[in-house]
Amino acid sequence: MTLHYLDGLSVLQVAAAMGLSDGAVKYHLHVGRKRLAGLLPDNEDGRG
Numbered sequence: 001m002t003l004h005y006l007d008g009l010s011v012l013q014v015a016a017a018m019g020l021s022d023g024a025v026k027y028h029l030h031v032g033r034k035r036l037a038g039l040l041p042d043n044e045d046g047r048g
Contacts (some may be wrong), residue, residue: 004029
């Protein structure tokens with residue numbers, strides 16, 4: 001997640017850097033976002 005969201009790498013760049021398929025990177029990003037959503041409080045503006 002750090003490489004993609006903080007360092008700005010594309011899914012394909014993350015895949016190459018980590019030795020994964022682009023599908024695997026997408027899967028891990030999805031799981032990571034889902035886990036973070038469960039940890040963050042709900043906001044009235046719908047972001048979180």
